[in-house]
Amino acid sequence: MKKKKYGDEQSKPGDNQSGESKVLVHGALQVHAAPDLVQQHLVDRTEDAAQNRKVYAVSKWTLGAVVVYSAFTLLLVIFSFINNKIGKDAMRQSQRPWVGPYRQLPIITGPIIVDNKGIRVDYRMSAVNYGSYGANNVNFWAQLYIAQDITTIWEKSKDVCKASTSNPNLGRILFPGQDSGMLNAWPAFPIAIVSNKYADPPQKAYQAYLLACIGYRDQFGIPHHTGTIYRSVGPANGETIMFELTRTQSIPVEWRDWHSFLD
Helix, strand or coil, X not given: XXXXXXXXXXXXXXXXXXXXXXXXXXXXXXXXXXXXXXXXXHHHHHHHHHHHXXXXXXXXHHHHHHHHHHHHHHHHHHHXXXXXXXXXXXXXXXXXXXXXXXXXCCEEECXXXXXXXXXXXXXXXXXXXXXXXXXXXXXXXXXXXXXXXXXXXXXXXXXXXXXXXCCCCCCEEECCCCEXXXXXCEEXXXXXXXXXXXXXXXXXXXXXXXXXXXXXXXXXXXXXXXXXXXXXECCCCCCECCECCCCCEXXXXXXXXXXXXXX
């Protein structure tokens, strides 16, 4: 017994001292689902895919509807803004004053003077409010346009009108039907002296135009203008005055309206 016990204590787990054979079994346990469960799983997957397609389609159509509704709302806002602006402009247009030159005496001037100080003409202007609403900041402004080439005269006349309303704190009030005029004469200096660079032979004579403007504002503070371009003619014959820019001369002149505009 002692030997056997000692021998058992000395033996190792891997030793086969008893002489008995051992069988080792290796393998894997496979479990297969029943066919009914597989079929049910495939049906569930098919239904889930169909449901996902339905959700995607509904989401897509919902997004499209939201985009269309947003675009339609934006168009309504734009059309509303345009209609409001048209209505506001029509209201302002119907309630604005209309100021123009006094027909009997639109402008008074002296001769065209050429001396060491340059070129100038003294002018006085008049105005009448022909509208049904009062005009604010009525102001007179005029400048000479000495030229051989008049292609820029309309642009310069617009500049003169802008100058007439450049300061909103100047000018007088004209009530409907009221007329007014400048109490004192003011000098008009050349806004431009335009030569004809393409003339062959070069030209020496110039023409004179007077760019006059009546600037005013309506009750909403919007500036308006009535501009007139006067052409210089000789008082005796009514012919266009042609003169050279020589020193110290005084040219009698009569101004005839040549072009008018308002805004």
